[in-house]
Amino acid sequence: MKIAFIGAGKVSTALGLYFKKRGFEIEGYYSRNCKSAGKAALLTHSHPYSSVEELMNNSHMIWITTPDDQIEAVVRQISDLPVLRKNEKLVLHASGVHSLAMLSPLKENGYNTACAHPLLAFSDPVLAQEKLNDVWFAIEKQGEENRRLTDFFKACGNQTLSIDPDKKRLYHAAACVLSNYLVTLLNASYKIFEKSGIAEEDIHEATKPLLESVILNLKGKDCKEALTGPIKRGDENTTRMHLESLNTFMPEMTELYKLMGRQTMKMLGDYSLREVFKEDES
Ligand SMILES: NC(=O)c1ccc[n+]([C@@H]2O[C@H](COP(=O)([O-])OP(=O)(O)OC[C@H]3O[C@@H](n4cnc5c(N)ncnc54)[C@H](OP(=O)(O)O)[C@@H]3O)[C@@H](O)[C@H]2O)c1
Numbered sequence: 001m002k003i004a005f006i007g008a009g010k011v012s013t014a015l016g017l018y019f020k021k022r023g024f025e026i027e028g029y030y031s032r033n034c035k036s037a038g039k040a041a042l043l044t045h046s047h048p049y050s051s052v053e054e055l056m057n058n059s060h061m062i063w064i065t066t067p068d069d070q071i072e073a074v075v076r077q078i079s080d081l082p083v084l085r086k087n088e089k090l091v092l093h094a095s096g097v098h099s100l101a102m103l104s105p106l107k108e109n110g111y112n113t114a115c116a117h118p119l120l121a122f123s124d125p126v127l128a129q130e131k132l133n134d135v136w137f138a139i140e141k142q143g144e145e146n147r148r149l150t151d152f153f154k155a156c157g158n159q160t161l162s163i164d165p166d167k168k169r170l171y172h173a174a175a176c177v178l179s180n181y182l183v184t185l186l187n188a189s190y191k192i193f194e195k196s197g198i199a200e201e202d203i204h205e206a207t208k209p210l211l212e213s214v215i216l217n218l219k220g221k222d223c224k225e226a227l228t229g230p231i232k233r234g235d236e237n238t239t240r241m242h243l244e245s246l247n248t249f250m251p252e253m254t255e256l257y258k259l260m261g262r263q264t265m266k267m268l269g270d271y272s273l274r275e276v277f278k279e280d281e282s
Pocket residue numbers: 006007008009010011012030031032033034036037064065066067068070073074093094095096117118119120121122123
């Protein structure tokens with residue numbers, strides 16, 4: 001089976017490297033910018049294409065890996081192309097928020113369609129392809145190609161998650177909270193460290209063991225068990241001192257601190273510090 005990609009960015013480069021490592025043939029890449037296609041093709045020892053029609057004629061599994069907002073335009077661009085043996089081809093997208101319905105013009109034109117969202121934050125494609133061994137792919141519950149996709153991912157050594165199309169946006173919001181807002185939260189912590197007088201260049205290294213210990217604590221435990229700190233201990237004075245200090249030096253961070261405090265109480269089912277974290281009435 002020959003695999004190809006429309007949109008040569010982070011996800012497609014990492015997937016290309018990974019599927020190749022798993023023994024599948026990577027046919028090549030088509031992208032808006034031919035340089036991107038050339039770069040991804042070079043890394044995966046495949047072909048850069050300047051014609052999307054040619055790429056589709058030469059491939060069996062075609063991933064649309066453009067930004068989400070471009071998928072519809074790509075579908076419009078390719079659905080009427082005079083591609084041969086459409087019924088032997090599987091076209092899929094990797095978006096976590098869009099459903100299979102987005103590919104219905106292709107389905108109506110005779111293609112098989114599916115979507116598979118890799119639950120991973122792809123930044124550097126080479127690093128991401130190493131992590132892909134453990135990645136779960138979310139596929140839609142009612143998808144006609146589920147059996148084929150599950151078999152394909154099983155052959156790769158990956159597990160699949162079955163998502164209700166009506167809840168796919170919610171699923172993606174969850175992924176976003178984990179992978180994006182964790183970074184935002186980390187950035188907020190770095191800013192507070194900086195304000196406390198820790199040199200900016202020391203913050204990353206000095207906090208690394210702390211961060212790693214949190215991830216380690218989460219392994220094999222639920223969030224409630226893994227949690228440490230003043231809210232878990234019920235140290236009211238400590239949390240009050242944090243808030244006083246934030247109010248003095250970084251008032252813009254108090255809202256975030258209180259919001260996280262309320263969420264932490266909710267997680268623990270213990271509201272004894274509710275007065276500390278109550279919302280401002282103003
Ligand atoms: N990044 C993640 O962590 C992640 C995780 C899971 C799923 N996804 C999904 O994977 C898909 C790709 O994401 P990504 O992060 O790989 O995006 P990306 O790095 O921005 O790559 C997208 C590529 O598509 C090309 N492109 C844009 N519009 C195009 C068009 N109309 N026709 C052809 N090529 C076009 C881009 O342009 P050039 O040719 O100009 O370079 C770019 O190289 C998205 O659906 C996203 O939701 C992403």
